Amino acid sequence: MPLDSKDIKDEGADPSQDADVLVSQLAAQDETPWYKKRNLRTLYFILVPTCIGVEMTSGFDSSMMNGLQTVRSFDTFFHSPRSTLLGLMSAIYSLGAIIVLPVVPWVSDHLGRRWAIIVGSIIMMIGAAIQAAAQNFAMFVCGRLLLGCGIPFAIIAASSLIGELSHPKERAILGSLFNSCYFIGSIIAAGITLGTFSMPTNWGWRIPSLLQVLPSLMQITFIxxxxxxxxxxxxxxxxxxxxxxxxxxxxxxxxxxxxxxxEYVQIEKTLQLEQETAHRNWKELLATSGMRKRMLVGSALGLFTQWSGNGLTSYFLARILDNVGITDKHTQSIVNLATTLWGFVNATFFALVSSRFPRRVMYLFCTISLLLVFTGWTIASARYNIANDQASSKTVLAFIFIYSPCYNMAYNALTYSGFPGRVVPVPRTGEGYRSVPMVLSFFNQFVNPIGIENAGWKYYISYVVFLLFEVVFVYFLFPETSNRTLEELAFLYEDDKREEQQRRVVDEIDHDVHGSGSISEKHGEAAHIDEVPRSA
Structure with missing residues (x-):
């Protein structure tokens, strides 16, 4: 018979605390590091190729598309794609993700997280094979569309597995490292395109395209x-x-x-809450001012992670360098590799230290520094355009490298490690957050090469203006979520009725942890989202 919460009793629990607070307290009391625990150590090692490494696929894709723009045979075969065609080549990846997004949660919740990763990996391997074998522009784009169709299955299931399998003490760090693995894929792709860019045959671009199967093959092998x-x-x-x-x-x-x-009781409570709210429509979700504020902040964060300039350097670095006189293909390939290496270093650093700092402060530092960087970047680009100043060209290159840690300190390090889930509570996190970046990424990747081609440095002004808006938005609307439970966050957003409901649930969950009764006989919504596994 399956375990029920009534079978799980504990006489030593503090009756004034809910299950989540109890989990957090007990985890904090555990002073044994993970690497001294054989089973947990083994689990984390297996998580690397199967889940944490899933982001390598996206990193490989962006860096490969950056690198292919320096490969002469690629330019020749596809007749020097620029502007709209280049935008379509890049953005079609995100369009594939948008198409399958409605069915991804069903696969993950009905077949399991592991099978969702397998489904996504198989689709991506087929897409990479078609991409590498492309005989024309349409076939190449179709291959990239399939790659995009596969990535949400793997990423959403993998990020869920990381949160649902990892110990609460390491959960936030593992979530941040998940994003850092993006740069491992980027480094591999940049190195491959650097090695193939001078090949006179079409294998110069087919080899990198085919090797995009490697992350997916690794996941299937170890899952x-x-x-x-x-x-x-x-x-x-x-x-x-x-x-x-x-x-x-x-x-x-x-x-x-x-x-x-x-932990077991905590998971049961969260699942019960999801079942109770699963059939609510958007009108019901937005009925209260508190939920409207939550959805606004959650959606804005999805917008900010995509529209802060990261799409420029991720997919169109070669075009940016062209505009400031750095046109040598070999130099562009080296810069692409160098930026990915630097990105991995600083992203990993922030992944390891971000949990030590208040999240709102991190976002403020991030947005303000990005605004300053893009302002300097725009001025230097304008000076080069007006005076053909080589010093300005080098300044733009410096700002490209400075941009990386400014972005990664918050928009990369905190994306999968707590802030979104704590602002938009389970189960609404998926509805209010996951779809936004994918839609915006498609638009961003399609528009960026058009803007770079037609407006040059003036296109960057739009990012300066938007980053100024981000600073103001974060300052006035982002709550501080560090060291606060969901109940405390609810008090920030909701009315007195909501507060009273949260207080009642504290007593109910503690009763389940060390008392009697079945969870199915109660209702509750006490959860510390950083510590509660979230549904895919």
């Missing part, structure tokens, strides 16, 4: 060494399996662990 999500198993009535996984990896096999019992 069944990874346990399934306890959250998924509980949702399917397989509670005993879920409890065994939690005990094995979070308590080194101790089935009597108070911490594991609290």
């Amino acid at each position: 069944f060494l990874l346990p399934e999500s306890p959250r998924f198993l509980i949702s399917k009535g397989r509670g005993e399996e879920a409890f065994a996984i939690l005990a094995k990896y979070h308590a080194e096999g101790d089935v009597n662990s108070e911490f594991v019992k609290a």
Whole structure:
């Protein structure tokens, strides 16, 4: 029989605390580092190729498209794509993601996280093969469309598995490292295109295109060494399996662990909340001023992560360098590789330290520094355009490198590690957040090469203006979520009725952790989203 919350009792729990706070407290009391726990250490090693490494596919794609623009055979075969054609080549990847997004949660929630990763990986491998074998522009674009169709299955399931399998002590760091792996894929692709850019045959661009199968192949190879999500198993009535996984990896096999019992109850409560709110429509979700504010901030964050200039350097670096006189293909390839290496270094650094700083402060530093960088970048580009000043060209190059840590300190480090989920609570996080970046990424990637081609440095002014808006928005509307439970965040947003409901739930969850009764007989919504696994 599956475990029920009534089977999980603990006499030592503090009755004044809810399950989430109890989980956080017990995790903090555990002073043994992860690398000294055999089972947890093994789990994290397997997470690298199967889940954390999923972002390598996106990183490979952006850097490959950057690099292919320096490959002479690519330019010759596709008749020097610029402006609209180049935008379509790049943006079609995001369009594929948009097309399949409605079915991704169904696959992940019905087949499991592991099978969702397999489905996505197979689709991406087929797409990469078509892309590499392309005989014309249309076939190349179709291959990239399939690549885009596969990536949401893998990314959403992998990010969920990271949160649902990892120990709460390392969860935020692993979530941040997930984004850092983007740069590993970028480095590999940049190195490959640097090695093939001078090839006289079409293999100069076909080899990088074909090697895009590698991250997906790695995921398929290792995925069944990874346990399934306890959250998924509980949702399917397989509670005993879920409890065994939690005990094995979070308590080194101790089935009597108070911490594991609290985690189990926490997951059950969250799933119950999702079932209660699953059939609410958008009108109901936006009925209160608090939820409208939450959705506004969550959607704005999705907008900011895509429209802060990152799309320029990720996909169109060669065109930016062309506009400031750096036209040598070999030099452009080296710059592409150097920026990806530098991005990996600073992104990993911020992934490891971001949890030590208040999130709102990180976002403020991020947006203000990006505004200053883009202002200087725009001025230097204008000076080069007016006076053909080589010093201005070098200044633009310097700003490209400075941009990377300014962006990664918050928009990269915090994207998968807490802020969105704490502002837009389960289960609305997926509705209010995940779809926004994909839609905006398509628009951004399509428009950027057109703007660069037709407006030159003047196009950057639009980013300066928008970044100024970001600074103002973050300053006035972003809440500080560090060291606050969901109940405390609800008090910031919601009315007195909501506050009273949250207080009632605190007593109910604690009763389930160490008292009697079944969760199915109660209602509750107490959760610390940083610590609660989120549904794909």
